[in-house]
Amino acid sequence: MHYRSILCLTSALLLCSPMIQAGTAVPGGVYVFPLPAGADEVTFQGNPVMQLADTAMVGIPISHAIGSATLRYQVDGNIQTHEFNVVDKAYTEQHITLANKAMVNPSEESLQRIRSESQRQRKLYKSFTTLKDLSRGFDWPLRGVTTSLYGHRRFFNGEPRSPHSGLDIAADTGTPVHAAGNALVTLADELYFNGNTLFLDHGQGLITMYCHLSELLVAPGDSVEQGDTIGLVGATGRVTGPHLHWSVSLNGNRVDPESFMQALNTQVARPAAGG
Numbered sequence: 001m002h003y004r005s006i007l008c009l010t011s012a013l014l015l016c017s018p019m020i021q022a023g024t025a026v027p028g029g030v031y032v033f034p035l036p037a038g039a040d041e042v043t044f045q046g047n048p049v050m051q052l053a054d055t056a057m058v059g060i061p062i063s064h065a066i067g068s069a070t071l072r073y074q075v076d077g078n079i080q081t082h083e084f085n086v087v088d089k090a091y092t093e094q095h096i097t098l099a100n101k102a103m104v105n106p107s108e109e110s111l112q113r114i115r116s117e118s119q120r121q122r123k124l125y126k127s128f129t130t131l132k133d134l135s136r137g138f139d140w141p142l143r144g145v146t147t148s149l150y151g152h153r154r155f156f157n158g159e160p161r162s163p164h165s166g167l168d169i170a171a172d173t174g175t176p177v178h179a180a181g182n183a184l185v186t187l188a189d190e191l192y193f194n195g196n197t198l199f200l201d202h203g204q205g206l207i208t209m210y211c212h213l214s215e216l217l218v219a220p221g222d223s224v225e226q227g228d229t230i231g232l233v234g235a236t237g238r239v240t241g242p243h244l245h246w247s248v249s250l251n252g253n254r255v256d257p258e259s260f261m262q263a264l265n266t267q268v269a270r271p272a273a274g275g
Helices: 108-125 257-273
Strands: 030-034 039-044 050-052 055-059 067-075 078-086 093-096 145-148 153-156 167-170 176-178 183-191 195-203 206-216 229-233 243-250 253-255
Touching: 030 067, 030 078, 030 257, 039 055, 050 257, 055 067, 055 243, 055 253, 055 257, 108 183, 108 195, 183 206, 195 229, 243 257, 253 257
Parallel strands: 093 153
Antiparallel strands: 030 055, 039 067, 050 055, 067 078, 145 167, 167 243, 176 229, 183 195, 195 206, 206 229, 206 243, 243 253
16 A cells, blocks of 8 residues: 555554564554453453454554553453553544535534534444454455545544544445445444444454445345445545545444554454465
8 A cells, every 4th residue: 555654553463663562552443362261251341352262452542551461351250450551553534624614613513413413323333243254354444645644633624523533445436335344334424523334243343334435225224245335435525535534443443444454454364364
């Protein structure tokens, strides 16, 4: 990827920077931990963690403090802990000018809608369902120009906002958007900031979100397979032009989508590599 050099995944298995040592993680990254034999009930910050065979894949919130972090799990009913380090990572800034001032400073009525939508989304992010077949890993939902990276410190019309929680990929309106992996559709609706939005639940706390679509081609309750067309690129919600905002949530935390893809795709390839 043209922006790979400014993205970093660190874990016990995956290293992309000589500055980061094994056994560490970064805010917004994915920590991959090979579990002891028989381990289950893996949790991080009180939330259940995705487990692929003998490996835990832990989403680290971008707000996580620098320093020690603790993973908990059980072996034969006994609680065990694993300590790892979260090290600093510098994210860039992005300044965006919006003509629609209501997307910068919403009215009180709009704020009530935004709060309701946020609560609805948080509930979906916390879901922990049966893992779908991810043996093919993840694929990009759209090929295009990445215009905004995960973790950008964003300023709208000069006013600071939360760091960017996903990747923005520019493409023409009507360009097909595909499911990154097998999943169940849990949300298909028009949201204030996100415009026409889809949530896909891949199981075990892994949720992907697709925003600003011009059309939604699936509905809640639909099962989709990797590569299925689920919507079309658009410019709905808070945007400056047509693009897809794609985010990945793991154990309730939005993480760097490319880092997650690297971690997942490396993990699912291990059996074949060792065969």
